[in-house]
Amino acid sequence: MLGAHGRMGRTVCEAVDAAPDLELVARLDAGDDVASLTSDAVDVAVDFTVPGATEANVHALVDAGIHAVVGTTGWTDESRTSVREHLGRAGGDVGVLLAPNFGLSAVLAMRFAAQAARYFESVEVIELHHPEKVDAPSGTARHTAAAIAAARAEAGLGAAPDATEAGWDARGADVDGVRVHAVRLRGLVAHEEILLGNPGEQLVIRQDSFDRASFMPGVLLGIREVVRRPGLTVGLENVLELG
Ligand SMILES: NC(=O)C1=CN([C@@H]2O[C@H](COP(=O)(O)OP(=O)(O)OC[C@H]3O[C@@H](n4cnc5c(N)ncnc54)[C@H](OP(=O)(O)O)[C@@H]3O)[C@@H](O)[C@H]2O)C=CC1
Ligand SMILES: O=C(O)C1=N[C@H](C(=O)O)C[C@H](O)C1
Secondary structure: OEOOOOHHHHHHHHHHHHOOOOOOOOOEOOOOOHHHOOOOOOOEEEEOOOHHHHHHHHHHHHHHOOEEEEOOOOOOHHHHHHHHHHHHHHOOOOEEEEOOOOOHHHHHHHHHHHHHHOOOOEEEEEEEEOOOOOOOOOHHHHHHHHHHHHHHHHOOOOOOOOOOOOOOOOOOEEEOOEEEEEEEOOOOOEEEEEEEEEOOEEEEEEEEEOOHHHHHHHHHHHHHHHOOOOEEEEOHHHHOOOO
């Protein structure tokens, strides 16, 4: 476990300890050397660290021939391409699963939003999180917006209507042309709303992770499945075979 002392790391350690078919063999955190891990001792590494560390961790794991399940956010198209190329050069059977959200409710909300996107003129995403979160917008919201944008483009939809003039600064981030708003509030864990609007109607898709336990079935599934999936897989929806 990389990031073993963190909020997610502690929860994953407990979940792996409780799983009869899995054995927790190493707990690393900031300051520990990922390159000290070897494929003799470790089959799969799980990374819930920080955006500034995760990419280097994954490259070190690929070098060591260790499969990786990665929940840490902050990945860019370039960093994913770099890992894909590294895996290609390595030429073995190492699998890397990058999933911005391991919660079933979040994965389904993203899927439903992408399905609905083609039918609505307007769409905006609101993500709501605990105030310790260091990145904004969330990886989930970025993944959601990218899927919505792809569905809208495929359907031939243009930009959502928005008369806001340049210079006003409260319209959220632009992720692939979709507006994304980030709320940080004490008491929250991880939540997302997708608002879709047409003249006279609105569809709201909302998911709530009230507890980090919600991510554990997905993480354990990822650990069991990544060893059978060489190369880079992005999104738990592909492991769940939602398409
Ligand atoms: N995909 C998903 O389903 C989910 C993803 N996340 C994401 O997971 C990440 C972690 O979240 P969370 O657990 O809340 O964060 P925390 O800050 O609680 O935990 C991160 C841990 O990683 C440690 N760390 C920092 N650098 C390294 C490094 N180079 N090697 C090993 N460990 C390191 C930190 O140590 P220190 O504090 O000393 O810096 C800390 O203990 C975030 O990116 C978050 O967005 C969160 C929940 C679900
Ligand atoms: O930092 C968090 O807590 C979470 N991060 C992930 C994200 O950025 O999407 C997943 C989930 O929202 C919790």
